[in-house]
Amino acid sequence: MSWELTEDDLPDLARGAALLGTGGGGDPYVGHLLVREAIREHGPVTVLDPDDLDDDTLVIPTAQMGAPTVVHEKLPRGTEPVAALRALEAHLGRRAGATMPIECGGINSMIPLVVAARTGLPVVDADGMGRAFPELQMETFAVYGVPGSPMVVAGERGETTIIDTGADNARMEWLARGITIRLGGVAHIAEYPMTGAQVKRTAVPRTLSLARTVGRTLRQARQRSADPIAALAEALRDTLYGHLRVLFRGKVTDVERRTEAGFARGRAAAVSFDGRHELELMFQNEHLVALVDGRARCVVPDLVCVLESEQAEPITTESLRYGQRITVVGISTPALMRTPEALAVFGPAAFGLPYAFRPVEEAA
């Protein structure tokens, strides 16, 4: 079902997207502010259900690219992703009928809403990762045959670059990453131009709605002093993300984080409140694996979500700190993200991790 997104939806959506982004996808607060400003100026945004999308409509996904650690220090104006979309339209010689998120997570659930508000285009209720991933080839679009090229990388000074690497999406990522670094570590992109029919075939559906539901569930549970984790498990049960498992509760004892090659990479360790269990998290912008007492309990692409213990507020990888009290949950991902083709593109081996993928509902 299509719906109209207003300023009032934003806090829930931002919180839900932060959770689904598994610690990555950028700062949800920054994204929230950008959308609020755009909606106040231009009015509400239509969130278009994939079922309501014409098969031949041109959809151009938009996003921010760069290390979250840099985004903290370089706030966008909000016009950059519109410039990226317009440059891709000009190159293709066609106008877009909608934009769409490329991932479900912090700022990148928000950027297409900024574009939608500023251009009057609807935003499709779907995305290409079903969570957040650090690299541009890690898209269900790519897994199921939509090329990322041509794509546009736009800088803060109005510069645009159009990349065309044919069907080689990893090469596209490599070049776009290099350009983003050259632009100062953050840029805005328009990529994977596709038809409505391709959206229906390759995208993870209704993840904006899901993010709003997740955020609302957490907020309402807090308001009535209920257990937010239990409420979340209940809310997810009948969605494509049906299984939630609590993996760990404890206190952060160590965080090792570095910004290298345009990514925020690192690991974190925690010890359980009773001191008897140890957690290790590995991340590249997003959390990739949760090891409890040395055993992999939740492995990418399933969601490793780190929440602050009291209020279940999602914690991004760049906000992890020594001493934080955390609850770590694993959430199952939709079937189209767990196929062999999908795991080849964004499963543990794609990140160089020595763990086999096992669905969190079995491994946890």
Add this chain to the structure above:
Amino acid sequence: MSWELTEDDLPDLARGAALLGTGGGGDPYVGHLLVREAIREHGPVTVLDPDDLDDDTLVIPTAQMGAPTVVHEKLPRGTEPVAALRALEAHLGRRAGATMPIECGGINSMIPLVVAARTGLPVVDADGMGRAFPELQMETFAVYGVPGSPMVVAGERGETTIIDTGADNARMEWLARGITIRLGGVAHIAEYPMTGAQVKRTAVPRTLSLARTVGRTLRQARQRSADPIAALAEALRDTLYGHLRVLFRGKVTDVERRTEAGFARGRAAAVSFDGRHELELMFQNEHLVALVDGRARCVVPDLVCVLESEQAEPITTESLRYGQRITVVGISTPALMRTPEALAVFGPAAFGLPYAFRPVEEAA
């Protein structure tokens, strides 16, 4: 006067371009081989005098980009610069009527000939540097108001990127350099698309003819055992490069060279044969200044040419070696390269050098 370039012209042209390139512009031997192969396959190339160029013809200059030290190890196929030109044509929605060198030097006098042979386009007898320079904004085109954007950077795997930085040619260089590094240190480009009228107003004319003349003069002097430097001075006298001064004769005592940020940077020292004078050369891909006993005798944009002593063979900056016996000459450049606007873009201050420009005919 327009003329037809055949395989027989190539050795003279390569040698002359190497000299005018002041040690940069890439390896002339590699370029020579690429053109020879293209001419053998596709036939001779028309070298079009600027006077014979229609004012409204679209001219797309083509070149190789990257550190000469890398080109040594990554030979191009010859199709890459054609791909760059074609991608820029497609983006502009117009076909080129000619290509042109962006600089006069080693490989970049040759790349447009490869494009011309492979496409059947003529190559305009002119260029945008009147020598070689290390950066893309250092063009007489830019000095006199032609923007470099949109430009294409093409990689060896068929990837293309189209950069548009509006009128900011230094920003274009910055992004193109980053992409070139990302592509492995060498790429092929099409940039500064312009009309025939703009070529006539902004390009340094007849530098392909000049390179052939320089190369032929050196060869013929060797054949008749005459002094090649004296012959060269005589041949240049009535051209736009009218003044040649011998700055130094001696032996290389030290070379410091590093490939950094996509450039070959460094300095070299030499001592005169009688041991009484010292030379210091500074280069960034190309030679920028020649100091004799600590005084600047020839400063960029005037040409600092390093020649092997016996045969007056030009030595590229990446081929400078300890113990080489060299003759260093300074050559004056055309008036349009010495205006205040031109010196602001490619004079000594543009390279961070603490020397004022003085015409070599006065400073030497």
